[in-house]
Each structure stands twice: as structure tokens, then as C-alpha cells.
Amino acid sequence: MIPEGAILMIGGFMGVGTPERIVDELVRQGKRNLTVIANDTAVPGRGIGKLVDAGLVSKTVASHIGLNPETQRQMIEKKMEVDLVPQGTLIERIRAGGCGLGGVLTPTGVGTVVEEGKQKIEVDGKSYLLETALHADFALISAFLADYLGNLSYALTSRNFNPIIAMAADTTIVAADHIVPVGLIAPDHVVTPAPLVDYIVANG
Amino acid sequence: MDAQSTIAKRIALEVRTGMLVNLGIGIPTMVANFVPNDIKAFFQSENGLIGTGPVPEEGMAHALLTDAGGRPVTALPGACTFDSAMSFALIRGGHVDMTVLGALQVDGTGLLANWMIPGKMVPGMGGAMDLVSGAKRVVIAMQHTAKGKPKIVNKCTLPLTSIRPVDLVVTEMAVISFPEGRATLVETGPGVSVEQVVAATEAKLVLPDKIPTMRL
Numbered sequence: 543m544i545p546e547g548a549i550l551m552i553g554g555f556m557g558v559g560t561p562e563r564i565v566d567e568l569v570r571q572g573k574r575n576l577t578v579i580a581n582d583t584a585v586p587g588r589g590i591g592k593l594v595d596a597g598l599v600s601k602t603v604a605s606h607i608g609l610n611p612e613t614q615r616q617m618i619e620k621k622m623e624v625d626l627v628p629q630g631t632l633i634e635r636i637r638a639g640g641c642g643l644g645g646v647l648t649p650t651g652v653g654t655v656v657e658e659g660k661q662k663i664e665v666d667g668k669s670y671l672l673e674t675a676l677h678a679d680f681a682l683i684s685a686f687l688a689d690y691l692g693n694l695s696y697a698l699t700s701r702n703f704n705p706i707i708a709m710a711a712d713t714t715i716v717a718a719d720h721i722v723p724v725g726l727i728a729p730d731h732v733v734t735p736a737p738l739v740d741y742i743v744a745n746g
Numbered sequence: 747m748d749a750q751s752t753i754a755k756r757i758a759l760e761v762r763t764g765m766l767v768n769l770g771i772g773i774p775t776m777v778a779n780f781v782p783n784d785i786k787a788f789f790q791s792e793n794g795l796i797g798t799g800p801v802p803e804e805g806m807a808h809a810l811l812t813d814a815g816g817r818p819v820t821a822l823p824g825a826c827t828f829d830s831a832m833s834f835a836l837i838r839g840g841h842v843d844m845t846v847l848g849a850l851q852v853d854g855t856g857l858l859a860n861w862m863i864p865g866k867m868v869p870g871m872g873g874a875m876d877l878v879s880g881a882k883r884v885v886i887a888m889q890h891t892a893k894g895k896p897k898i899v900n901k902c903t904l905p906l907t908s909i910r911p912v913d914l915v916v917t918e919m920a921v922i923s924f925p926e927g928r929a930t931l932v933e934t935g936p937g938v939s940v941e942q943v944v945a946a947t948e949a950k951l952v953l954p955d956k957i958p959t960m961r962l
Contacts (some may be wrong), residue, residue, distance in 0.1 A: 544914045553832070554815025555793040558809070572893070582870075607916065608869020617868070624866070629792065630876035635796030637831050650838060650879045653909030656871075686810070699793045699820070700810040733829075741938075 543713075543741075544568065544680055549577040550706035551636065551678040552590055554615070556582055556609065561684040561717030563745050568670035577601040579628060579678055581703055582703045583613040585639030603676070605629035614654070627654060630672050633706055638675035640709025645674040667696030682712035684745060685734070688718035689725070693732040705734045714738055717745040747962075749918035752935065753887050755780040755962050756916050757846055760885060761787050765843040766836070768792060768877060770813045773887040774846035790842065792873045792879050798824025798842050800908050814873070837873065838880035845881040847874060849888045849915070851902045854925035854949030856911030859904035860885065871907065878908035890917035896948040898929065899924065921960060932958045 544550070553559030568576075569592050576599050583604060584591040593599050594613050601623040607613040614619050616622040627635070634646045641715050661672040672735040679729060686697035696704060704712035708714045747755070750773050758780035761767055765787045769775050778789055778800070789798040791813045798813065799820035807818035821827075836842055851859040858878060861871040878884050891897060898915065915922040920943045921933035930952040934943055940957055 553816070556812065558812045558816060581754075582872075593791065604870060606870040606872040608867075608872075626870040628836050628871050629830070629873040629877040630880075633830040633834055650876045652879075654875065654906050657874065684879070693885065696827075698808065698811040698827050699791065699795050701827060702794050704848050706831050 544573055546573050547575045548573070548680055549678045550579065550637070551582045551676075551703070552578055552679045552713055553681075553683040553702065553704035553707055554580065554584065554589050555699065555702040557584035557589035559592070559684050559704055561682050561715075561745060562589060562715060563717050563743060564715060565589060565592050568593060568598065572596070572598065574598050575600045577603070579603040579707075581632065582606045583610040586612045594622075601625070603627060603632070605613045605632050619741035631656075633703060635673050635676040636703070639677045639707050640706065642688050643675055645672055646685055647666065647671070676710060678707070678711040679713065681707040681714040683708050683716045685713065685716050685718045687720050687722050687727050688716055688739070688742050689722050689727055691724050691734070692716070692742060693724075693727050694718070694734035694739065695727050695731050696733055703721055703731070707726045708734045708738050713740050715743070717743050719745050722724045749889055750776060752918045752960070752962065753889075753916050756921065756960055757885055757887055758782070759961060760844065760914070761785055763787060766790055766796065766841060768837065768842050768845040768881065769940045770845070770847040770874070770877075772848045774848060775813070777846050777887070785913045790833070790836065791819065792830075792837065792877075794828050794830060794833050795819070795821060795825060797822045798952070799825070833878055834873070837876045839932060840880055840882060842877070842881040844883040844885060845877045845930075846885045846887050847877060849897065850904050851897055851899050852876075852886055852912060852915050853899055853902045854929045856913070857902055857909070858884075858907045858912050859902040860907050862905055864905065874907050878910055878912070883914070884910070884912040886912050886915040888915070888917055890943075890946050896946055897946045922951070930954065931957055933958055935960050939943040956962070
């Protein structure tokens with residue numbers, strides 16, 4: 543389903559909350575030239591790190607790659623383009639993309655190298671950077687519970703980017719730790735509503 | 747006490763009951779270990795947790811409960827979890843009372859560089875830029891010098907993290923604050939003289955009449 547050259551948003555924070563089974567399948571199929579939008583690239587051998595290890599990623603948009611020496615090596619050797627974005631800005635750009643907004647105004651990055659090439663806008667005497675929305679072809683997310691309709695809930699710190707990227711892609715694929723009957727997740731405990739989810743796979 | 751513990755212990759005195767506190771990776775993480783038991787503060791991990799507790803005992807780690815460095819943590823009773831947009835709304839929105847971060851350089855006016863060394867180390871800024879821009883109080887935990895060279899400099903030569911200056915710098919040699927935008931020596935480290943601090947600092951320090959020894 544995911545073609546070579548696809549733009550992917552992938553959930554997870556240092557590999558926690560990353561849909562490992564979907565990542566493993568991308569590696570098995572050797573889908574190349576991927577653009578990955580995610581918080582980080584984890585560590586070699588884990589989560590998004592597996593895609594980097596396999597040389598499948600041509601561009602990364604992330605806030606932090608410091609714990610993955612392989613990402614840094616490929617960036618320095620110019621095998622991979624890396625766009626570093628402050629974490630709060632990255633998640634808001636994704637949120638904007640999923641919420642029908644053109645972008646957001648943030649004070650983060652004003653007066654630093656982050657502002658290069660961006661529009662600076664003053665509101666009530668304070669400077670903000672215009673940070674534009676991000677979209678993807680596919681959001682690959684991990685959830686703790688999914689019901690058969692696609693309602694999702696998350697566990698502990700594995701939530702992170704998952705519910706936000708679930709809204710910002712044309713197609714959302716979830717790997718769930720447990721697939722449960724409809725009604726088992728109480729309405730108040732559904733974090734991602736079912737209409738946002740296109741496909742569910744069991745996470746191993 | 748080693749340098750890192752001295753720094754962490756001194757910063758722990760800045761933590762008050764009811765504060766929402768975000769600790770960075772490294773020495774900042776150690777601060778929580780030195781907060782007195784009668785101080786009840788909320789510790790945030792920016793990957794989506796308030797109520798972060800100590801590192802779990804052997805065998806008690808939960809694979810889906812980690813800190814911002816991906817290491818196992820615990821969640822205290824009353825903890826809550828949330829997504830990254832909420833986490834950074836808390837940070838940028840001024841809801842975090844204090845953040846403790848490491849530094850590569852701080853200049854004489856309190857400007858901070860802590861996220862890259864061009865051509866050498868490009869880890870990415872992670873949450874640092876948002877934290878410095880948005881937290882009510884920014885405290886820096888760092889060793890006073892690196893390989894014998896001062897880290898408190900006239901002007902940062904490394905890329906800045908934010909144009910918002912930090913509020914307090916704590917090293918094993920000194921506590922420095924920035925009233926009116928000028929680096930001011932407010933405490934000296936245990937067994938360290940004012941002259942030693944001045945010699946190990948490139949930025950010009952304002953020296954008040956009375957400079958007590960670091961409270962620990």
C-alpha cells in the first residue's frame with residue numbers, strides 16, 4: 543500500500559509508541575526514498591532507526607537525532623537530508639496540518655538560526671515566526687487499544703505524536719497492541735475517534 | 747560530593763511545592779534526587795507525563811513509561827499522561843514554572859547556546875528552544891569550564907537556543923544570576939574563592955559586597 547517515495551509521519555518518542563510491526567514490514571519490502579516526519583529517529587535497530595539502518599530514508603524532519611549516530615552519519619555523508627525543527631514547533635505544524643490551518647505563529651526560534659527564511663510577524667508588539675502546516679501521505683501510528691471501528695486509546699508515554707499525526711495524513715494506519723470489541727473503550731476514554739483511522743493491524 | 751551532585755543539590759533548593767518543573771537530560775535529571783521529601787512538586791517529562799517518579803527498581807520497568815531520553819521511569823500516584831501537542835502547550839504557554847537545562851555556553855547577559863556545535867555535533871534542539879522561550883524560570887546546570895575553557899563567555903560563539911536570557915546558572919564553582927542583564931556572582935561553590943570564579947569565567951562578573959558560600 544505504501545509506495546516508494548512516500549511521505550510518512552511515524553509516531554513514537556525514542557521508539558516508544560512506534561508501530562514496530564509496520565516498520566518491520568517496510569524494511570522487509572525495502573521501500574526506498576521515504577520522507578519521515580517524526581520526533582526523532584530513535585536508536586539503531588529500534589523503531590524508525592530500523593528504516594535508517596536499511597538506508598530507506600532520504601529525508602527526515604525531526605526535532606532530535608542525537609541518540610542515533612547512524613542518522614548523523616548519513617546526514618554528514620549527504621545520503622539523507624535532515625530538517626531539524628524545535629519539538630513544540632514540529633508538533634504544532636503537524637497539528638495545523640490536521641486541523642485545516644495554514645500554519646501557526648510561535649515565539650520559539652525567533653532570533654536563532656531557526657528563523658532563517660521564515661516570515662516574522664508581530665502581534666501586540668511580540669515577534670513570532672510563521673511556521674507552516676505539515677501533511678503526509680501516510681500516518682503510521684501505534685495505539686494500546688483499538689476497537690473494530692477504529693476508536694483508539696493509548697498507554698502512558700506511548701501516546702506522544704500518535705493522536706496528532708493520525709489527523710495529518712491522507713491515510714492513517716494503526717498498529718494496536720490489543721484489538722477489542724466495539725464499546726469496550728468508554729466514550730470518554732477514546733482519544734482518537736474512529737473516522738480518522740483507515741486501517742488497523744495487530745502489533746505482533 | 748562530586749561536581750555534578752553539588753550542582754544538582756543546589757538547584758534542588760530552587761524547587762517549591764506546587765511548581766511544575768521540567769528537567770533536561772544529564773545533570774538536570776539528577777536534581778529530582780535532591781529535592782527534600784516535604785517539597786511536593788510536579789515533574790514533567792516532555793514526551794507526555796506529569797508526575798514523573800524515580801527510575802524503577804530492577805525488573806519493574808514498563809516498556810511504555812519512559813522519560814524524554816527513552817529511559818524507564820515511574821509515574822507517581824496522581825500522575826497524568828498526554829500527547830506532545832499538550833506537552834508543548836504547557837511548555838510554550840508559560841505553564842511550566844521552572845526548567846533546568848544543560849549548556850554549552852552562556853554569555854554575560856544570560857543568553858544560552860546548548861543545542862549544536864557546527865560541524866561537530868548536530869543532535870537537534872529537541873524541546874530546548876521551546877523550554878527556554880516559554881518556561882517562567884530557566885535554570886542552567888553545568889560544569890563551570892569545559893576542558894579548562896570557560897563556558898560563561900562574553901558572547902556565545904555557538905548558535906543561540908533563544909533570545910530569552912536564562913535566570914540562573916549553577917556550576918560547581920558558582921551561582922550566577924542576571925539582574926538588569928548583567929552576570930552577577932551571588933554564591934561561590936564549596937571551597938572556591940571569588941578570585942577562582944573570576945579567573946575561570948570569561949564574561950565580566952558583577953561582584954556584590956557580600957558573596958556567601960553556596961547553600962547546600
